[in-house]
Amino acid sequence: MLPRCRSVFGCAAALAVLPAALVAQTVAGRVVDSAMHRPVAGLAVRLVTRVDSVRDTVVVSGQTGADGAFYLDAPKPGTYYVALGVAYLGPPITLATADADDQREYVIGAVPPSAASPYHVLHGAELDSALGAQTPLLACQVEKKAALVPGKVRMMFPPDLRDHGRTGSLLATFIVDTLGRLDASTLQISRAPGTDEAFATSVAQGLAKVPFYAAATDGRKVRQRMYVPVTFRINMEPAPPLLQGDPCGPTSSYDAVIVTAGRVGAGYLQFPRFP
Numbered sequence: 001m002l003p004r005c006r007s008v009f010g011c012a013a014a015l016a017v018l019p020a021a022l023v024a025q026t027v028a029g030r031v032v033d034s035a036m037h038r039p040v041a042g043l044a045v046r047l048v049t050r051v052d053s054v055r056d057t058v059v060v061s062g063q064t065g066a067d068g069a070f071y072l073d074a075p076k077p078g079t080y081y082v083a084l085g086v087a088y089l090g091p092p093i094t095l096a097t098a099d100a101d102d103q104r105e106y107v108i109g110a111v112p113p114s115a116a117s118p119y120h121v122l123h124g125a126e127l128d129s130a131l132g133a134q135t136p137l138l139a140c141q142v143e144k145k146a147a148l149v150p151g152k153v154r155m156m157f158p159p160d161l162r163d164h165g166r167t168g169s170l171l172a173t174f175i176v177d178t179l180g181r182l183d184a185s186t187l188q189i190s191r192a193p194g195t196d197e198a199f200a201t202s203v204a205q206g207l208a209k210v211p212f213y214a215a216a217t218d219g220r221k222v223r224q225r226m227y228v229p230v231t232f233r234i235n236m237e238p239a240p241p242l243l244q245g246d247p248c249g250p251t252s253s254y255d256a257v258i259v260t261a262g263r264v265g266a267g268y269l270q271f272p273r274f275p
Contacts, residue, residue, distance in 0.1 A: 025074035025095040028103045031064050031084060039068025040108065044247065046083040047072045048190065057191040058171075058243070084108060123218055136175045136223040137215065140248035146176040146215040146224040148257070155206035157232055157261045158198040168195035168232045171243040172203055178221035180214040182207055186225075192243045202259075203230050229256040 027047055031040040043064045049057045059080065064070045074080055074095055082090040084106060093102045122130055122141050130137060139145040161168070169192040175183040187207065189200045207228075215224035227246035233239040239258065244250050 025077060025098065026101040027072045027074060027080060027082060027093060027095075028101065029070055029082060029106050031068045031070070031106045031108060033108060037107075039066070040064055041066045041068060043068075043084055044245070045070045045072065046190070046245075047074060048081050048083050048089075049078065050081060057193065057195070059193065082106065121217060127218055127220075127222075131220075131222065134223075136225045137217070138225055138248050139215075139227075139246065141217075142215045142222060142224060143217040144213075144215060146180075146226055147213045148228070149180075149211045149213060152210050153206065153257055154209065155230070155257065155259050156202050157259050158196070158202055161196055161198055161232070162234075162261045165234055165237075166196060166232075167234060167237075167240050168192070168199035169240040169243045170195060170199055170203055170230045171245045172207060172228045172230060173225065173245065174207070174228075175223055175225050176212045176214060177223050178214050180212045182210065182212065183223075184208065190243060190245065192240065195240075199230075199232055202232075206257075227251060230259070231256065232259045232261075235260050 029045075031043055031045075032038060033040055041064055044061065045063055046061045047059045049059060059075060060072050062070055062072055072082075077095045077097055077100060080093045080095065082093065084090070090106060095102065120141070121143055122137065130141075171190045173186075173188045173190070175186040177183055187204065189203055191197070191200055212226075214221045216222060229242040229244065229251050231240050231242060242251060242253065242256055
């Protein structure tokens with residue numbers, strides 16, 4: 001375990017005195033807002049590897065401290081990205097050796113409220129301001145949240161993974177427009193460690209065909225960013241934990257999509273679960 005330095009950029013000296021066997025690949029940073037250059041505390045931070053433009057794998061996660069700083073230990077050398085809060089994805093970070101580290105400042109424009117100042121439903125001038133800036137709202141900022149249309153979710157359990165008893169946990173993030181359509185350009189799919197890429201392909205293909213109920217507040221349809229956990233499980237076996245990420249709070253299994261494969265005779269049946 002690496003020492004946690006008082007200053008992010010003072011870590012280099014501490015790293016230099018550690019025995020080689022104790023040194024890991026560390027990504028450290030300090031997050032500040034662009035308006036006042038103030039530290040952003042309590043912000044979710046994830047270290048991810050990219051599969052393609054819409055899919056990534058979460059390697060490790062954490063959150064910023066009171067000073068806006070965070071420290072994430074990468075499991076091995078490689079190329080990683082820092083994902084912050086709702087939608088920020090930083091530039092690629094290459095950790096070439098076993099004792100490599102990366103330290104930098106991250107400046108973000110839209111600062112999510114901290115736990116001491118939670119999200120709330122927007123009305124009146126606040127709503128007009130958000131819509132005028134074309135900012136998609138969150139589930140806790142609307143009176144009626146966007147939702148999958150029941151009975152329309154169809155996700156295929158990849159046959160090879162099913163036959164080998166493989167399970168997976170993912171998080172799909174995307175924007176639903178005012179007509180109840182998924183904006184494909186905003187789709188991002190994160191995978192829990194050990195979740196096969198084929199599951200992400202199935203989620204992307206399944207969501208492309210799903211209609212949604214649009215979000216609404218003050219009698220107006222609004223764009224909303226959705227966070228939908230998806231798990232693939234084998235019947236009668238423990239389900240993998242839901243991959244969380246919604247800044248409004250943890251998502252329950254009733255708001256997730258759970259795809260179950262169960263052996264029936266010589267074949268399989270699937271049981272998609274949806275809100």
